[in-house]
Amino acid sequence: MIESDDFVKSLEDIGFDFFTGVPDSNLGGIIATLMERRLYTPAVREDEAVAMAAGAYMAGKTPVVLMQNSGLGTCLNTLLSLNLIYQQPCLLIVSWRGFQGKDAPEHLIMGQTMTQLLDAVRIPHRTLSEQTAGDDLKWTAETFMKQRIPLALLLKKGVVRGIQP
């Protein structure tokens, strides 16, 4: 398991310096680390978070938005009609609830269809794993710089340490 402290440090090492989002239990450890270090700006909805990231990007920051995959549904229009067409990149760190059908009912359809949804709207994505974390972050930095659009790093449960071990 990746320690959330190490994960946040590697994001900072590749230049990310503005963090916002809406919490999820899988992201609890990362958000706790960000809050402890006063790096996190909470949002109330995911569309607000990606729009805040757009503003921060235009003001010189390199933004990250954390969310549960249900939030992808909430912010879809903002991603399509703001971030994508205006070329305002941000890294979406999306927790993969409903992975392989093992979750509460409300997560199952999004859990099954999330990667197809991202493909359909042409948001590049990759799933983080402990074994490939170095390459995953390299891909993140390169895609951000090259494509200048939002991209998603998907996080399954237990890949980065949560609040409770």
Added chain:
Amino acid sequence: MRPEEGTIQSRARAIGAVLELLTDQPVIICNGFPSREACKQADRPTHFYMIGSMGVAPAIGLGVALSKPAKKVVVLDGDGNVLMGMGTLATVGALKPKNFLHVVLDNEVYGSTGNQPTFSRVVRLEQVAKAAGYVHVERVREREDLVYELKQMLAKDGPSMLLVKVTEQAEDVDRVPLDPREITRRFMKAIE
């Protein structure tokens, strides 16, 4: 003048009055007629014209304001937009960026889609902002009151909301003629 009295002006006239008082402040303008009317009257590289993503103009402004604390960031918004993204009033009120100025042009209708009524006829949006934690809120009608209050708010620490009641009248204006990618590039350079 009490805010419920006095002569109401058109949104385009109110936008003109606001832009006359601004110089090099970053301005985020919501989708629909506000962006189109602002672009036609006084296009500046410091303007960010939002063409889609209804409801998130203050969220974009908040991202700019938090990242550039030395610049006063102005958001030109509409009543339908505020109602759609009302949660952001809480985010602004809680984070309290001093450099955030929210101007709401309230015509009580969805003007770009055929003037269907909004709830701002009965919901006082500046009072919602006040309850959410905005430091200064005012509601005006007359052009001279707008100018007076906006000058005050530009000089004071915020976050502030100036709600301007305007008529339903829309100017005969084209869509914003700029490519969205160009709007981003030019805005970034202008506020560097």
